[in-house]
Amino acid sequence: MGGPEGPPREPEDDRDLVERARRGDREAFATLVRRHQDRAFNLAFQVVRNREDALDISQEAFARAYTSLPAFKGEASFTTWLHRIVVNLAIDNLRRTRRSGTTAYDDTRAAPEGGDAEPAALEDPATVLETKQVRALLARGIAQLPPAQRAVLVLREIEGLSYEEISRVVGCTLGTVMSRLFYARRKLQQVLREHFSDLR
Amino acid sequence: MTTMHWFHRAMGRGRRLAAFAAAELPPADRARVEADLLACPACRREVEAYRLVSGTLRTSERAALAPDQAATFWSGVERRIQRGSDAAPTRPERPALRELFWDHPRLSLASAIAAVVLVLGLTLGQMGVWTAHPPAGSNGVEVVSVEAGQDASVMVFQAPGSALKVIWVFEKPSS
Numbered sequence: 001m002g003g004p005e006g007p008p009r010e011p012e013d014d015r016d017l018v019e020r021a022r023r024g025d026r027e028a029f030a031t032l033v034r035r036h037q038d039r040a041f042n043l044a045f046q047v048v049r050n051r052e053d054a055l056d057i058s059q060e061a062f063a064r065a066y067t068s069l070p071a072f073k074g075e076a077s078f079t080t081w082l083h084r085i086v087v088n089l090a091i092d093n094l095r096r097t098r099r100s101g102t103t104a105y106d107d108t109r110a111a112p113e114g115g116d117a118e119p120a121a122l123e124d125p126a127t128v129l130e131t132k133q134v135r136a137l138l139a140r141g142i143a144q145l146p147p148a149q150r151a152v153l154v155l156r157e158i159e160g161l162s163y164e165e166i167s168r169v170v171g172c173t174l175g176t177v178m179s180r181l182f183y184a185r186r187k188l189q190q191v192l193r194e195h196f197s198d199l200r
Numbered sequence: 201m202t203t204m205h206w207f208h209r210a211m212g213r214g215r216r217l218a219a220f221a222a223a224e225l226p227p228a229d230r231a232r233v234e235a236d237l238l239a240c241p242a243c244r245r246e247v248e249a250y251r252l253v254s255g256t257l258r259t260s261e262r263a264a265l266a267p268d269q270a271a272t273f274w275s276g277v278e279r280r281i282q283r284g285s286d287a288a289p290t291r292p293e294r295p296a297l298r299e300l301f302w303d304h305p306r307l308s309l310a311s312a313i314a315a316v317v318l319v320l321g322l323t324l325g326q327m328g329v330w331t332a333h334p335p336a337g338s339n340g341v342e343v344v345s346v347e348a349g350q351d352a353s354v355m356v357f358q359a360p361g362s363a364l365k366v367i368w369v370f371e372k373p374s375s
Contacts, residue, residue: 030274037273038265045263055269055276063280134256157257173351178215185218189249199249 014078022069029069033062036079040086046154047090047147048097049139057093061085076168083169087151094147134192141191145184152177153184217243221250310355310370314343341366 014035020028040061045054064085065072072081142150148170155166166177193199213236219225220233237244265273321340344356344365357366 026278030278033274033277037270041265041269041273042263046260051263054263055265055273059273059276059280062277063284066277066281067284131256134252135260138253138256153257157254158260160258175351182215182218185222185250185253186214188253189218189246192249192252193245196249199245199252 015074018069018072018074018078021066022072029066032078036082037062039079040082043083043086043154043159044090046158047087047151048093049143053093054090057086057089061089064089080165080168083155084171087155087169091147091151094150098147133195137191137195138188141188145187149180149184149187152180153188156181213243214246217247218250221247222254310368311343311346314341314355314357317341318343 014032017028017032021032037058040058041054044057044061045051048054048057061082065082068085072078076084142153145153151170152166155161155169156163161169163174163177167174170177216225216229216233220230225233237247318340325340341357341359344358345354346356347354351371353370355368355370357368358364
């Protein structure tokens, strides 16, 4: 159902680097970090929608991965394992900020400061406006989702992971993944239908 | 909203429509939903909305590290590794009760029903309704414990003064 099945995809030498890092080779771990830092940062950002928090989470995830290397048995790929740490930290971050009342979902700052927030494209202005409107509505809807649902939605719709991969990353059953994804999607489609009369 | 639409919703069709819109249904189910959509304009609009959600999210801009952040990323990790050996382990944040209920909607419904039964029982007990026909010393039930697990949730009730316990198990739906 949710994409290709079978063993996790992993570049062959990730395993070698992990093995060397386990034996204390810090440079091998640095290579792993450089290889995966962009994806880890993006994943954290897509969940928490805050660049500073995403940087903090992704760096912390690598640090925790390093200190937990002795416990890493290699049953999952390094990427899945790392993503699991990133997602757990991101969910924790959301729960903390929600409790302290500082939660925010910023949909305008995926690009670094000074970078292009939107790709330049020769599109119909009405379409561009509607797309922006839809993105803003979805951003508001996503901000209201419980953290665990938000994480599953990001892993599926933005990261394009299969249900099985999501289940391994978030550490819950396929049924829970499906359930969370359905409630998240339903909430967002309701938000759009409340706003656009032609969808009612 | 047509009757057909509400019928579909009642049959759990919402999940199927969402999966259809995301192209996640096997061919046989897909053909069935396509046939159903012909008779249900509201369902078609619901599918459109689901497609708009998925289509928009799937074209979301990816976040990139700024060049200076990318260049100093590893040194930040290394600093944390050095610090980490002295730092106390942090406990993961517990999910809010509301979040647990999101994952276990049947549990939230059962809890609401149990709460209503409990309040009603206690209120009637206070009003002396039960004393006219005493049911062997019982005037309501108490929720002894609620445990939410990954695959099922368990709720235990007990009547005060009675050794009898009622255990409800709410299994999570498989799909």
